[in-house]
Amino acid sequence: MDDAEPLAIPGNWNFNYRYFAGETATRFFEELRDNSRIMGTRNPVSGAVMVPARSFSDVDYVEATEWVEVGNAGILEAFSIVGTKFPDLPDPPFVLGYVTLDGADTAILNHVTGIDLSDIEAAAKILLQQPRVRVVFKDHREGRITDFHFELLSKRDPGGS
């Protein structure tokens, strides 16, 4: 008994789900897919524009029904350059970050391209400057957050729509 390897019984969770997005997120994704537009909703108390669109403000807990189109460019507020392969995530290196789009008061997460990642430290130095980025839509959109990503704008190109 003393020499026995402790038993490890194999296990596996493989459940399938469908996540109900709600009417507001449904419209947000429809606008992305059909009109290549990024839409927010306005908090009626503070006037803040929430992007991605929310049916209510989490700050004031009030319903937000007014829809607002925001710009197709903005500021990269925070980023990371993923440098290691994690199970079920894309091959590294890739960049993700939160961007405040022009006209929005909250930031939205997505992948960021348009930067040379062959030297990660050099790329980080550029991204630390909080550069402006623009939205790039996929040609074939399916109504998901992955229908677009951000791309770095050069300094001379102010971007925006």
Add this chain to the structure above:
Amino acid sequence: MSDRIAIAGVGQTVYRRCHQDKNTAELVREAVTGALEDADIGLDGIDLIVGGAAPDALCGIYNIDLMSISRPGIPYFRVNTGGATGSSAVLAGMTWIAAGRAKAVLVVAVERMGHATTAQSIFNSIFDPIYEKDISMSTISMVALRATMLMQKYGFTSDHWAGLAARNSAASVLNDTIEKPRHFTKNDVSASGILAWPIHRLEACPTSEGACAVVLMADPQVGARNAAWVHGTGALSDTYAMGDRFHRPEGSLVNLVTLEKSAAKAYREAGITNPLAELDMVEIQAPFASSEIMAYLALGLCGESDAVAFTERAIAETADIAIQPSGGPQACNPISATALIRITEAALQVRGKAGRRQIDGVRKTMSTGQGGATQFSTAVVLGKQRP
């Protein structure tokens, strides 16, 4: 009803990557037995058990606490606030004592993440499946986002992250609750490869399993026990959405507003006006160096203008306060239990029972809890004196 509560006993398993030789209930029993013995009380004296267990998917058993923590004949409930689970469970237990419903409460938290063979893909499932999960987010890139903001905002460099990781690893060598402490230098961290820039492999906490238990007791019952007294507490929740926290007047994503307010309440209750001068040690629920620095600010150990200078003193251990005497969560981070371990470490130090890592003359301490994407914060001040 007594308004004085103490930690009368603590029990811990060792922490290691995998406890292959024990099932979960056996792990829990080891910590519970230790805590009851330390508190000189039997299970028949326990009026309530509060269990701490974070995401079920990490251990692959749904409601793992039901089969491992709950005891026949004693009221039970579970708390889950992510990484703050253990400290939230302590605060929940205290409410029963404060309300006069219990004289002694057993708080138990257990982490079994060694069951998971693909932990990082499970961590991706904590993100909002509607707007964020598909953007390949992990708990590590979530932390990295904040680290880059700290670099932008205050001028921190990769050297600071590596320096703190190395200091915490050196402290962990003296911690006998960690089976295999990792001892490495700042240069080892910098050379260990990028997980998610600016975070290097050795900066990330290792997979850790184990159980931790404490006995909370109302004053008259504490008697002459060598106890750690609760001097002040605070806890607060923030919005789930990280993107909503960039442009708020009260502070951006790197300002831990909920921890700041929780600490302010705990200090007020404890009569602390100058935390750096009055606290002897802090145990911060910070699995990464950047999380530790955000807490320095929120705990009032430094201001925005001297955040970098204070961090450099913290790395050199000349900050006039002991920080992470256990090595902190960077050395060992059993998620469900980690915030309870921060309180347990402070209790051991206050009671003079911290073994080789004991600091001389610890009278007042602060322990924090942080959970979710810094959605939940807790702050607990423990002291040697009966308040």
